[in-house]
Amino acid sequence: MKVMAIHDTAGNxxxxxxxxxxxxxxxVEPRVGQFAHTVEISDLSLEAPESEIYRRLDEVxxxxxVAVAEPLGVAxxxxxxxxxxxxxx
Numbered sequence: 588m589k590v591m592a593i594h595d596t597a598g599n600x601x602x603x604x605x606x607x608x609x610x611x612x613x614x615v616e617p618r619v620g621q622f623a624h625t626v627e628i629s630d631l632s633l634e635a636p637e638s639e640i641y642r643r644l645d646e647v648x649x650x651x652x653v654a655v656a657e658p659l660g661v662a663x664x665x666x667x668x669x670x671x672x673x674x675x676x
Contacts, residue, residue, distance in 0.1 A: 588633060590644075592626045592665070593617050598652035599670075603644050607633055624653055624665035 593602040593615055601621060605628075606613050617623045631643055651667040 588628070588631050589613070590626050590628050590631065591615055591623055592648075592653050592667075593621050593623050594653040595621060598654055598665075598668075600648040600651065600653060603648050605631065605640065605644060622653075622655075624655060626653060626665055626667050628667070 588605045589608055589610070590603060590605045591613070592600050593604075594600050602615065604613065604615055615623055628643070628647055631640065633640075635643070647667065650670060652670050652672075653665045654668045654672075655665040
């Protein structure tokens with residue numbers, strides 16, 4: 588699945604959107620002070636029941652934040668790290 592996270596400057600996920608890997612490209616326009624990055628959620632699959640997909644996306648938004656190595660407006664993708672983690676290691 589393709590997953591895009593909309594987040595603030597601290598990486599807190601405000602919105603998370605998913606679509607099939609082979610599906611059309613989607614875009615989400617962040618508001619001022621927000622950023623959009625693609626993220627990887629390894630155990631998310633279209634073969635799961637829809638309710639399970641929504642539950643997992645909600646869990647990720649509550650448990651993780653987005654860590655961006657490059658300047659926020661430059662990097663096309665980022666990785667998820669546990670909330671409270673400074674470096675993600």
